[in-house]
Amino acid sequence: MSALTKTQLSRPSEQLSNETLLDMYWHMLLSRRTDERAWVLHRQGKIAFHISGMGHEATQVGAAFAINRGVDYVVPYYRDLALVMALGITPRDFMLSLFGKAGEISSKARQMPSHWGSKAHHILSTSSPVATQVPQAAGMAFAIKYQRENGLLDPNDAAQPRLALTCLGEGSTSQGEWHEGMNWAGVHTLPFICIVQNNNYAISVPIEQQMAVSHVAERAIAYGVQGVTVDGTDILAFYDVMRAAVARAYNGEGATLIEAKCYRLTPHSSDDDDRSYRPREEVEEAKRTDAILRYEQHLMGRGILSDALKQDYEQRARQMVDEAQRYAENAPYPEESSLYEDIYA
Amino acid sequence: MSALTKTQLSRPSEQLSNETLLDMYWHMLLSRRTDERAWVLHRQGKIAFHISGMGHEATQVGAAFAINRGVDYVVPYYRDLALVMALGITPRDFMLSLFGKAGEISSKARQMPSHWGSKAHHILSTSSPVATQVPQAAGMAFAIKYQRENGLLDPNDAAQPRLALTCLGEGSTSQGEWHEGMNWAGVHTLPFICIVQNNNYAISVPIEQQMAVSHVAERAIAYGVQGVTVDGTDILAFYDVMRAAVARAYNGEGATLIEAKCYRLTPHSSDDDDRSYRPREEVEEAKRTDAILRYEQHLMGRGILSDALKQDYEQRARQMVDEAQRYAENAPYPEESSLYEDIYA
Amino acid sequence: MPEMTLIDALREAMDEELARDPRVFITGEDVGKRGGVFRATMGLYEKYGEKRIIDSPLAELSIVAIGIGAACAGLLPICEIQFADFIHPAFNQIVNEAAKMYYRSGGTWNVPMTIRAPYGGGIGGGLYHSQSVEAFFTHVPGLKVVIPSTPHDAKGLLKSAVRDPNPVLFFEPKKGYRSIKGEVPAGDYTVPLGKARHAREGSDLSVYAYGMMAHYAVQAAEQVAREDGIQCDVIDLRTLLPVDKESILASFKKTGKALIVYEDNLTMGYGAEIAAILSGEGFEYMDAPIRRLGAPDVPAVPFSHPLQEAFMPNPHKIATAMRDLAAY
Amino acid sequence: MPEMTLIDALREAMDEELARDPRVFITGEDVGKRGGVFRATMGLYEKYGEKRIIDSPLAELSIVAIGIGAACAGLLPICEIQFADFIHPAFNQIVNEAAKMYYRSGGTWNVPMTIRAPYGGGIGGGLYHSQSVEAFFTHVPGLKVVIPSTPHDAKGLLKSAVRDPNPVLFFEPKKGYRSIKGEVPAGDYTVPLGKARHAREGSDLSVYAYGMMAHYAVQAAEQVAREDGIQCDVIDLRTLLPVDKESILASFKKTGKALIVYEDNLTMGYGAEIAAILSGEGFEYMDAPIRRLGAPDVPAVPFSHPLQEAFMPNPHKIATAMRDLAAY
Numbered sequence A, B: 001m002s003a004l005t006k007t008q009l010s011r012p013s014e015q016l017s018n019e020t021l022l023d024m025y026w027h028m029l030l031s032r033r034t035d036e037r038a039w040v041l042h043r044q045g046k047i048a049f050h051i052s053g054m055g056h057e058a059t060q061v062g063a064a065f066a067i068n069r070g071v072d073y074v075v076p077y078y079r080d081l082a083l084v085m086a087l088g089i090t091p092r093d094f095m096l097s098l099f100g101k102a103g104e105i106s107s108k109a110r111q112m113p114s115h116w117g118s119k120a121h122h123i124l125s126t127s128s129p130v131a132t133q134v135p136q137a138a139g140m141a142f143a144i145k146y147q148r149e150n151g152l153l154d155p156n157d158a159a160q161p162r163l164a165l166t167c168l169g170e171g172s173t174s175q176g177e178w179h180e181g182m183n184w185a186g187v188h189t190l191p192f193i194c195i196v197q198n199n200n201y202a203i204s205v206p207i208e209q210q211m212a213v214s215h216v217a218e219r220a221i222a223y224g225v226q227g228v229t230v231d232g233t234d235i236l237a238f239y240d241v242m243r244a245a246v247a248r249a250y251n252g253e254g255a256t257l258i259e260a261k262c263y264r265l266t267p268h269s270s271d272d273d274d275r276s277y278r279p280r281e282e283v284e285e286a287k288r289t290d291a292i293l294r295y296e297q298h299l300m301g302r303g304i305l306s307d308a309l310k311q312d313y314e315q316r317a318r319q320m321v322d323e324a325q326r327y328a329e330n331a332p333y334p335e336e337s338s339l340y341e342d343i344y345a
Numbered sequence C, D: 001m002p003e004m005t006l007i008d009a010l011r012e013a014m015d016e017e018l019a020r021d022p023r024v025f026i027t028g029e030d031v032g033k034r035g036g037v038f039r040a041t042m043g044l045y046e047k048y049g050e051k052r053i054i055d056s057p058l059a060e061l062s063i064v065a066i067g068i069g070a071a072c073a074g075l076l077p078i079c080e081i082q083f084a085d086f087i088h089p090a091f092n093q094i095v096n097e098a099a100k101m102y103y104r105s106g107g108t109w110n111v112p113m114t115i116r117a118p119y120g121g122g123i124g125g126g127l128y129h130s131q132s133v134e135a136f137f138t139h140v141p142g143l144k145v146v147i148p149s150t151p152h153d154a155k156g157l158l159k160s161a162v163r164d165p166n167p168v169l170f171f172e173p174k175k176g177y178r179s180i181k182g183e184v185p186a187g188d189y190t191v192p193l194g195k196a197r198h199a200r201e202g203s204d205l206s207v208y209a210y211g212m213m214a215h216y217a218v219q220a221a222e223q224v225a226r227e228d229g230i231q232c233d234v235i236d237l238r239t240l241l242p243v244d245k246e247s248i249l250a251s252f253k254k255t256g257k258a259l260i261v262y263e264d265n266l267t268m269g270y271g272a273e274i275a276a277i278l279s280g281e282g283f284e285y286m287d288a289p290i291r292r293l294g295a296p297d298v299p300a301v302p303f304s305h306p307l308q309e310a311f312m313p314n315p316h317k318i319a320t321a322m323r324d325l326a327a328y
């Protein structure tokens, strides 16, 4: 399957400025520190639930930086903390959601944490049932194509959405919803990108009990879309693959299925205990090859990041997270009357 | 894709006795004549609805003869008149269903015609919503495997079902139900065969608007099952492919997706008018290469079928269909009280 | 005013909405060249082209989900489900997604989508081409559920549905597609969602119905008026969700007796809610048991003709129930 | 008799059924090594092995459909849906397929399948981990719908469900999984499907509830008895479909006043059917409006704590409604 093995001819990541490379690092770091804080808050009994993106940051930040951030449509899944933060969701937004406090932007604190959504950022509101977002994202991509073809949108207007991106886990590709969404993307040659963040487990269920293929990307063939597998813990490799997919989408050449091999560094969520189904060595090994560490080393090796700069970033991150936590802890709960708002538009 | 193009090494059809070859011919013919009569009855205003299998008989009869008929589980779709007749459904059974009369075996005349089902023949009762039967058939295949592995069934007991076979149209593979059923078949290496009868249209919608692949069989890759495309109007070629799939299933080697290229010689159903979406030449061409004619010529060429024998078959078929029609026309309607039966077992 | 069939009125509504607003598009199975299996979209493909009248793959959940996504991205989809019986694969997208999008996004993302589906029995469709499915969706806040029974309302309500900023399920009584005729104003007008229609005046008993049953109820009411001097107040509900409590209670206040007619299975059919409202908020007016005339609780409408007839409510059965209740 | 939590009783039922009959198997997401996200199947994988406790792919419609096929082929599947909120993708398989199989096959193919799903709110689960979904399925002839509220019943009803020749939806009030405790007989016994439980004697008013609300109703009833001398007759419905009309009417006959409590959205929730039955067949006993205390008609239970509390019925709200109705 040539699509899966072809050598990357161009490496768009080589054209990224040092400033951008550092900005990517910053977003990985900020997301990680925010995520870690959530675990602390959970251990302290201050929040009831957290679902973590740790181990998936390279894919997510790489994805965000490859699209027109805040303009292209993004339909994420619960593990996409780093993705949405790279699109503009702040630690404060997230903390308000963890605490279920007034001012929470995605849902007025109606949804559980990590159920992203922000019209301002062109992030579609998302639910818990997995894979439902895939055909919806295809619908957004369909709308873009429709608007172009019916003269409602200039195809080169970079101020308007030019693609729809969605993410889900490998387990969620078992859902019929995924099949049907991918099929529309193929049939209508939609400006659509589907990232499958393959971390080998759906809660406890390993990929072998989920599907009988070795690479999720092989499933692209069934839809006539481009399929590619990439190391999702190598941010620049992932960025390169994304750029190719984005170019395809912008140029009207159709959809891409990107399988990003990731590993979640934590249990599925704060409700989970992964010891019965994941060997400890596997988890430890993944921690040793952590995407952030690797990217750090890469940037240091190229002289882009220094220890001092790193300390600076760390401090800024801590400040932001501290401030966000304080703000959320002190924020009031939503008014009871808000229960009855927004049933009908 | 080697699976799709590999040369057939063995041709099990070469081992079929003349008697069996003629029996296959007989079932194609009987189904065709029954089917034609239904159209006549519809034109006469005697029945309200008919959905035809004409053009699909080679695939269906070939499929029936390749399995352990009446023993292996079969989960058909509405176009499978020839298949179910080859499994033992009689013209009388079918006529009772066309007329909605008492004694109808599949549903007590509750279902529309062509909604097959007979526990005696190991044909699972089927509904109208397309593709729902696929994961159910996988469930039956799963039960076979389960029963073997848990000591409830001798794997070599030919008096017991050893596989589950299901059929659907190419359009119906767009459904999530198909995806999920195929996925179980792959993950659990089930004794399962899925025949996609690809007649290029789903009512009016051509295959290009249904999927972005050139062969439905390519979709097998997504499920880790064997995929093969075959001319579904060549009964012996189809039989050969089926035998390989049956052997795989019986030997515990897993599932097969067979794409049979067919063409329906009639509109979708008696409610349809296909002139707006199918060019007349296309239909005429398909009639010229009709599977029954071709098989007839093949058998005549090999000296197995003669004109006299053919006349004989034709006469027998006419008699059976006449008798069936008479019987059904004269049969009473079901008792009104039967409306309230069989809600709960 | 021209006389029109129900289906012609529906087509006219779609035609005018397509002409009015380029964001309106239609998708569903066979809606293009084939013009729909009931011909509801006939001619629209020729008029508006394949870029606006789009044959979908055979996959209902995606028809709805594409509609959701497209609606959120600024379009006004009309999604056709070929038969209401086939809406069930899309249940998750409708109930978990479309209905909850506005609420779950804190009132930011809304879904201005219309889902059309022919429903109902009496047409020889058997278990899977005859279903009434409205009860499921009337339980779901965030959805609107509309069922027209006259060509006038069909056109006006469908236009309202297309323009409504919420997901609207628009169920069409297919048995009446060609048999129900009525006057339909030319050009643009709307009928508001959420308001029942007073189909007939009367003070002896209130009859609540919708779709084909609203027609039958009026027929039966005329008959019992003629033959027995019983005057029925017939309410054609038209919008089932949000529930028009006001109209429901206003009629009951006048009559104190209620007959609710629906062709869906009796138990937990829409009539249950009407009965609950009347026995809760209309208790003081109650003069008789609340009567429901629904279809029996058997899995679905059978194909065989006499069984189908036994299953379906009809003017005769309705008239009998009216007489019965009037005599209480 | 040992005291047990609700979830332990459920696990014991499954354990005993697995031991009793090799045709029984369990499938669902994370039911194997993980023992289920609520630990309902904990230890069963170790005891019965991967051939009988089978982690399914993450795909609910196939979990149900595999169950249907396997049941028709002679097995007795217990299918777990991880949260009731995720049953919607399987709606088509349940409603169009499982429910209608026996009828559509003329009484030949039946589906002895149990579908278990934790349901209900009050656990901080937000819109998609708190839903009550029973109303949808109680409208579907051919299905049975069961909701236990005590450990005793949970075990006995689940065993009945597994042995029943029909598809049984078994919804478990997850908020009570560990908080509800009670005596559970050791070893084999069943509680029959279709029969409500008389949870408390009283003659002032009838209270109908199920699941967590049955508990709360009893708590509230004790409180108003103590504080106001109001004696409630509390009916724990247990089986919602088929409806146990007899028990429902018997209590009402005694009291003439009815309060129906459910944590589902009010409109078209199960309480609508009870109200319809009472106002139809119990009219002559009616002494007061039929009162429904349900959750408000907002799309689902919000996550934020005070909003969740505002949404959910609880013993306090129930007691208030009891007092109100008793004073009518």
Ligand SMILES: Cc1ncc(C[n+]2csc(CCOP(=O)(O)OP(=O)(O)O)c2C)c(N)n1
Pocket: A079, A128, A129, A130, A168, A169, A170, A171, A172, A173, A197, A199, A201, A202, A203, A268, D029, D058, D060, D082, D086, D089
């Ligand atoms: C329809 C549905 N079924 C079940 C669940 C419960 N659930 C939440 S996440 C999850 C596993 C998802 O695995 P995967 O898709 O691989 O994503 P990951 O969490 O590994 O990133 C499950 C079963 C759900 N959210 N939605």
Ligand SMILES: Cc1ncc(C[n+]2csc(CCOP(=O)(O)OP(=O)(O)O)c2C)c(N)n1
Pocket: B079, B128, B129, B130, B168, B169, B170, B171, B172, B173, B197, B199, B201, B202, B203, B268, C029, C058, C060, C082, C086, C089
């Ligand atoms: C879920 C569902 N949606 C729609 C239909 C209506 N319908 C019946 S057959 C059909 C086309 C099927 O096409 P295909 O799968 O290619 O099979 P064919 O009829 O060509 O053999 C459609 C749309 C249905 N039966 N079920």
Ligand SMILES: [Mg+2]
Pocket: A169, A170, A171, A197, A198, A199, A200, A201, A202, A203
């Ligand atoms: Mg995963």
Ligand SMILES: [Mg+2]
Pocket: B169, B170, B171, B197, B198, B199, B200, B201, B202, B203
């Ligand atoms: Mg076809």
